Amino acid sequence: xxQYALDAIKAWNGRQRPDYKHIGVxxxxxxxxxxxxxxxxxxxxxxxxxxEIKRAMHDNLVxxxxxxKLSDEDHKRFGRLFGTLHVHPAHKARKQALKAQDxxxxxxxxxxxAGEDPEILVVKADEMSKNVAGEGWHTDVTCDLEPPMGSxxxxxxxxxxxxxxxxxxxxxxxFETLSPTMKSFLEGxxxxxxxxxxxxxxxxxxxxxxxxxxAEHPVxxxxxxxxxxxxFVNYGFTTRIPQLSPQESDALLKMLFDHCATTPELxxxxxxxPNMLTFWDNRCTQHHAVWDYYPNRxxxxxxxxxxxxxxx
Numbered sequence: 523x524x525q526y527a528l529d530a531i532k533a534w535n536g537r538q539r540p541d542y543k544h545i546g547v548x549x550x551x552x553x554x555x556x557x558x559x560x561x562x563x564x565x566x567x568x569x570x571x572x573x574e575i576k577r578a579m580h581d582n583l584v585x586x587x588x589x590x591k592l593s594d595e596d597h598k599r600f601g602r603l604f605g606t607l608h609v610h611p612a613h614k615a616r617k618q619a620l621k622a623q624d625x626x627x628x629x630x631x632x633x634x635x636a637g638e639d640p641e642i643l644v645v646k647a648d649e650m651s652k653n654v655a656g657e658g659w660h661t662d663v664t665c666d667l668e669p670p671m672g673s674x675x676x677x678x679x680x681x682x683x684x685x686x687x688x689x690x691x692x693x694x695x696x697f698e699t700l701s702p703t704m705k706s707f708l709e710g711x712x713x714x715x716x717x718x719x720x721x722x723x724x725x726x727x728x729x730x731x732x733x734x735x736x737a738e739h740p741v742x743x744x745x746x747x748x749x750x751x752x753x754f755v756n757y758g759f760t761t762r763i764p765q766l767s768p769q770e771s772d773a774l775l776k777m778l779f780d781h782c783a784t785t786p787e788l789x790x791x792x793x794x795x796p797n798m799l800t801f802w803d804n805r806c807t808q809h810h811a812v813w814d815y816y817p818n819r820x821x822x823x824x825x826x827x828x829x830x831x832x833x834x
Contacts, residue, residue, distance in 0.1 A: 523787065530698035531787060540577050544570045547578050547585075554692040554807070555790035556582035563587055563799060564596045572603060579672070580748050584690045584802040584809075588795055592676055594823075597799075598641055601674050601825040607641040608670045608826035610663065611717055614730055643824040645675060649817035653725060656811030659691065659783050660758025662804050662826060665717035665735040669804065671829030676799045677822035681815035688800065691808040692788050696781065697742060697753040699788070708753070709834070711741040711766075713775075715759040738764070740834035745806055752806045753778065754832055782808060794820075805829060 535552050546559035556578055561571060578585050592600075601607050647654040662670050680686060697705065717734030721727040741763065743754040757779045763771040782788065792800055802809060804826070 526701050527699035527785070527787070530695060534695055534698070540574075540581055542574050542578065544568065545574045545578065547574075547582070549582065550792065551790045553695060553787065553790070554583050554690055555792065556585050558585050558587050561587055563590045563600050564592055567600075567603070576604075579801065579803055583692055583694075583807050584790070584792070584800065586792055586798055586800040588798045590676070590797050590799050592797075592799065594639065594642060597674065597676055597823065598825055600799075601641075601827055604672060605827040605829070608663070608666075608828045609640045610643050610826070611665070611730070611735055612721060612727060613640045613643075641825060643826070644822075645677075645824055646819075646821045647813065647816070648819040651816070654811060654813045654820075655725075656688070656809065657813055658724075658758055659756060659779070659808045659810045660720070661693075661754075661756040661808050663717070663735075664715040664739065664754075664756060664759045665719075665737055667735070667737045668829055668831050669737075669739075670826035672801060672804050673824055673826040674799055674801045675822055675824045676797075677794045677820065678797055679819060679821040680794050680796050681818040681820050683815070683818060685812070685815035685818070686820045687791050687793050687812050689789055689791050689810040689812065690802060691782055691810075693752040693754070693782075693806045693808060694745075694750050695788050696778075696785070697751055699785065700753075700781070705742070709740075709742045711763050712738050713741050713755050713760050714738055714762050714764060716761045717759070719761055720758050739832045743805070743832040743834060746830055746833070750806070753782070754805075755779075756808050757783070805832070 545561055548557045550556055558575065558578060598607060645655050662673050714736065716736045721734055722729055739754055741755055742751055744751055755775060755778055760775060763774060766774065
């Protein structure tokens, strides 16, 4: 590890940590991730508990709650505490396919849109799966003009025999561990994020009428609540940097993607247990669902919360 990275990690570890009186907070690593205890998400949250959960999210970027018995409404109620629930673009594709009685298009959209509730994204894999949602490092739906501020994945069935963890990545540190020259250069750039790259390019979902969402966001954004800078590109959705030539753009994006994927100090791994909910700040993290359990099954569902447009 170079000196820039060491200095950034030292500074992150040296920052002031909040105290908690109404919840338990057990860090997964010192750089990202924590387990929250003393909370029942099936019940209305005490305002003091909610304030500390929000503080723990900002401090740890991704938090989990084990042994939660949640109905769909419980799941959505917790999500709505943070804002309006997001509807995934694949739900639009599936709805159009149903209207047109296009069975092939409906089937292709079900990897992401299975289920009737547009605010709940079913996440499942079994012996029939050819791929699973969330493979590869990505940030959720950055092709939207206002990408989700966070996502809450509730896993009720874990694979028999183990496996199926989700890895998370600290995008504040992904930026801070770069050299000063590179950080300065990146702050003047934007990047194009396309829904067609993952949904049709990887998952082979039929393109909906009007096409997939596409958006242009700053390469370096500032967190709207904490004010921290973060790298805001990801392999899943980011296609090019318009201020550079195609060759320059490809080379720079590859360097940034590799920097994120091959720096383990930026990452943590969450091992799922049945009835566990994990909530990640989608603005400043990436995640990677590890599909190491085929042909065994994993089942859960996700709600996401609409965020604001990323700002430089």
